[in-house]
Amino acid sequence: MKSLNFFLAALMLITGQVIAAEQERWYSDEQVTQGEQLFRQNCSSCHGQNAEATPNWKQTDANGNYPPPPLNGSAHAWHHNLDLLRRTIRDGGAKLGGQMPGFEGSLSAAEIDSVIAFFQSKWSDEIYERWSGRFASSDLPSLTDSAVAPEPPVTRLLRQRIGNAKIDDVSETSVEDVWQVQIGNRYVYLLEGGKYALMGDLVNLENGRNLTEQSRRVSAVETISEFDDADLVIFAARGEPKATLNVFTDTSCPYCQKLHSEIDQLQEAGITVRYFPYARGGSRGPGYQHLRSVWCAEDRRQAMTDAKNKLFDDLPPGDCAAAEMVDRGYLVGNRIGISGTPALFKSNGEKIEGYRPYQELIPQILQ
Ligand code: HEC
Structure with missing residues (x-):
C-alpha cells in the first residue's frame, strides 16, 4: 500500500498531473450494513433517514440552538477527523453547548x-478524499483494526500513573518500539513496551524534523478547522489574499490591543486575521464579559476595535446565543496549549507566541 502511494506520488510528479485514483475507504461493507440499521434506530429521528437532514442547518431556532446538521457530506461533518466524530457521538454536543x-x-x-x-x-x-486528505493517513484505521481499535497495552503502566487524565491518542512513532501518547496538549513517549516514559520533543537529527512539533501542528489545525468564519471575528485581507492568521485574543490584554492597532498593516499585506476569543482566567477573567459583548454585536469588527480601545459604551449586552463562543474559545485554546494572549497560529498550525511588531510579524507569516 505504502509503495503504491509512493509510486502514484512519483508518477504525479513526473507527469505533472493529478491522477484521480479511487480511494480505498477505511470501513468494510459489513460495517455499512450494520451501521445503517443502528443509524435508523438511533440517529434518523434527528439526522434523517439517509443522514440528509436538516438542509438549513446553519440557521438557529428560536432558542438559539442549531438543528441537527446533515451528515451525508453536504455539511460540516467532513471537517472532523475520525476521532472527533467518534467523540461527538459518544459524548454528544453538551460539552460545546450543543443539543445532541x-x-x-x-x-x-x-x-x-x-x-x-x-x-x-x-x-x-x-x-x-478531502476529508482523508485533511488528516494524516495515520489517523485512519486500517480495515483490520477499525472495528474495535482497542488502546494498545503499551499504555497500561502509564494509565496507572495518570489517574483520570484522559489519553487522547496513542500512536507508534517512526522510531522502533517508541510510542507517542497525547494527553491534552502534552506528549509523552513510551519506551520498552511502556515501562518507561519520557517527556520532551522527538527530533529526527537526519533531517532536523521535530516530530512532536508536527503532532502539535496537526492537532492545532484540526482543532481550528472545527470553526467557521461565522463563529469568529474576521478582518479580511485587502487585495490579493496571501495568508491567514488565527489569533486567540482577549480584549483586556495590552499586547492584544497593540496587535489590534496594527491590524490595518496586516490586512494591507494580504493577511486575513481570524479572531478567536480567549478570556485569560476564563469566565472570571477581566475580558470575559467584553468578549461576550463583542460576539453579540451586530458589527463584531467595530465592537472588537471599540473594546480594545476601551470604548465600552456602545457594546451590547453579552447575553445572546453567539456569546457561547467565548466559552468554546477558552476550551479550545486550552486544548491546543495556549498559555497567554495573543496566541497566533499560522494556517499550517505553527504557533507564534505573543505580540511582535507588524514589520517582524508579516514576513514570519508569509514565509
Ligand atoms: C435528538 C436529536 C439527535 C439525535 C438523536 C442525534 N443527533 Fe447528532 N446532532 C444533533 C444536533 C442538534 C447536532 C448539532 C450539534 C449539537 O447541537 O450538539 C448534532 C451533531 C452531530 C454531529 C456533528 C456534525 C457536524 O457537522 O459537526 C455528528 C457527527 C452527529 N450528530 C452524529 C449523530 C449520530 C451518528 C447519531 C446517532 C447515533 C446522532 N447524531 C443522533 C442532534 C441529534
Whole structure:
C-alpha cells in the first residue's frame, strides 16, 4: 500500500498531473450494513433517514440552538477527523453547548464506527478524499483494526500513573518500539513496551524534523478547522489574499490591543486575521464579559476595535446565543496549549507566541 502511494506520488510528479485514483475507504461493507440499521434506530429521528437532514442547518431556532446538521457530506461533518466524530457521538454536543445526546453506554465503540461508516458511505469520493486528505493517513484505521481499535497495552503502566487524565491518542512513532501518547496538549513517549516514559520533543537529527512539533501542528489545525468564519471575528485581507492568521485574543490584554492597532498593516499585506476569543482566567477573567459583548454585536469588527480601545459604551449586552463562543474559545485554546494572549497560529498550525511588531510579524507569516 505504502509503495503504491509512493509510486502514484512519483508518477504525479513526473507527469505533472493529478491522477484521480479511487480511494480505498477505511470501513468494510459489513460495517455499512450494520451501521445503517443502528443509524435508523438511533440517529434518523434527528439526522434523517439517509443522514440528509436538516438542509438549513446553519440557521438557529428560536432558542438559539442549531438543528441537527446533515451528515451525508453536504455539511460540516467532513471537517472532523475520525476521532472527533467518534467523540461527538459518544459524548454528544453538551460539552460545546450543543443539543445532541451522547451515546456512550448505548452504542459500543465498534457500533459507533459502523454508524460513521454508514453516513460516510453517503459521501462522494471527492468529499471523502478531502476529508482523508485533511488528516494524516495515520489517523485512519486500517480495515483490520477499525472495528474495535482497542488502546494498545503499551499504555497500561502509564494509565496507572495518570489517574483520570484522559489519553487522547496513542500512536507508534517512526522510531522502533517508541510510542507517542497525547494527553491534552502534552506528549509523552513510551519506551520498552511502556515501562518507561519520557517527556520532551522527538527530533529526527537526519533531517532536523521535530516530530512532536508536527503532532502539535496537526492537532492545532484540526482543532481550528472545527470553526467557521461565522463563529469568529474576521478582518479580511485587502487585495490579493496571501495568508491567514488565527489569533486567540482577549480584549483586556495590552499586547492584544497593540496587535489590534496594527491590524490595518496586516490586512494591507494580504493577511486575513481570524479572531478567536480567549478570556485569560476564563469566565472570571477581566475580558470575559467584553468578549461576550463583542460576539453579540451586530458589527463584531467595530465592537472588537471599540473594546480594545476601551470604548465600552456602545457594546451590547453579552447575553445572546453567539456569546457561547467565548466559552468554546477558552476550551479550545486550552486544548491546543495556549498559555497567554495573543496566541497566533499560522494556517499550517505553527504557533507564534505573543505580540511582535507588524514589520517582524508579516514576513514570519508569509514565509
Ligand atoms: C435528538 C436529536 C439527535 C439525535 C438523536 C442525534 N443527533 Fe447528532 N446532532 C444533533 C444536533 C442538534 C447536532 C448539532 C450539534 C449539537 O447541537 O450538539 C448534532 C451533531 C452531530 C454531529 C456533528 C456534525 C457536524 O457537522 O459537526 C455528528 C457527527 C452527529 N450528530 C452524529 C449523530 C449520530 C451518528 C447519531 C446517532 C447515533 C446522532 N447524531 C443522533 C442532534 C441529534
